Amino acid sequence: MKLSVIIPCYNEENNIDLFYQDTVRAFGNLIEDTELIFVNDGSSDRTMEKLRNLYKTSPYRIKILNFSRNFGKEAGIIAGLEAAKGDYISIVDADMQQRPKYIVEMLNILETQPDYDCVAAYPDKRAEGKVISAIKNSFYKLMNAMCDVEIRQSTSDFRTFKRRMADAIISLPESCRFSKGIFSWVGFETCYIPYEVEERAFGTTKWSFLGLFRYALDGIAAFSTKPLIIASILGTLICIIAFISAVVVIIKTMLFGDPVAGYPTLICVLLFGTGIQLLCMGILGQYLSKTYIETKHRPLYVMKEVLSKEEEQKDEMGE
Ligand code: UDP
Ligand code: MG
DSSP states (O other): OOEEEEEEESSOTTTHHHHHHHHHHHHGGGGGGEEEEEEEOSOSSTHHHHHHHHHHHOSSEEEEEEESSOOOHHHHHHHHHHHOOSSEEEEOOSSSSSOTHHHHHHHHHHHHOTTOSEEEEEESSOOSOHHHHHHHHHHHHHHHHHOSSOOOTTOOSOEEEEHHHHHHHHHOOOSSOOHHHHHHHHOOOEEEEEEOOOOOSSSOOSOOHHHHHHHHHHHHHHHOOHHHHHHHHHHHHHHHHHHHHHHHHHHHHHHHOOOOOOHHHHHHHHHHHHHHHHHHHHHHHHHHHHHHHHHHTOOSOOEEEEEEHHHHHHHHTTO
16 A cells, blocks of 8 residues: 555544545545544544544544543654555644645655655644734743754644555654654655645634643653753853852951841742742753653553454455
8 A cells, every 4th residue: 555644533523524525625536545544632522423424424534543531642743653554654633734736746745756764744824812922932941052952943743644654653662742742863865845734624622722832841751851951051150150259258257357238038038049940940840751652651641442344344355
């Protein structure tokens, strides 16, 4: 099989059919050689019903992975990768913001320019508020200053890559999965193409402001230990300052008999010191909690059922 398309779906009941029709239209003959892997990430609406229906009626190769609850898009992606059999693998959102026609374009690039292992699409101009986009910009700046791997601004998970890159991604065992970082970490030649972001066809985005913020912190903790170094440097700096000011106070008292000027300075220093301590402990805590989660070795998702015609055929043949 040539192409596997992974589509993580969480509460996308109205988008499934639209997405499928658009894909069939955009792919043309390619659809015969493609498997569509829909991952139902514990949707609470009728997404699974729609998917079941599609599975029954579609003449093309469709796999449905049904999670036992919501595990997040990252888990959906990895489950899709593990199930994918294609030589090329695509990841695309179900909400019609990322049109399937770009997948055909990506595949063309990969086939005509063998130097590339991956084609990633970045939004041409994102239809989002100035505040959010300013925050995102500063996030990428921070991220790239902190991390050893370079994370390109505004690339999404919307990409198509070769089998060998998929295998590399699957081989990373970590459970705190930050796919933007993982894609950079595994390396390979990547070609970047712009794509026009459409409006979401139905439903709403699953990202809240707080969610994005947490995602950013997770990303930094997953791909960099620089915050720990910064915490140590900060601690050392403050020790030096404290030492110098102690020396100054002692000399002043000895020379001028001047009692230490009071309460406000004390409060400021105390608050500053405690603040820094708490900050550093928080940073430490972030890494500790990540280590804790990793040591549990929990699976990234729990699968409730898999609908796949290949599996059905195998069962029938008594394998
Ligand atoms: N998604 C998912 N699990 C989640 C959240 C999102 O599988 O917990 C899917 C969602 O159905 C969609 C894609 O991930 O296909 C992108 O989600 P969304 O549109 O909310 O993100 P945005 O496009 O706003 O970045
Ligand atoms: Mg979306």
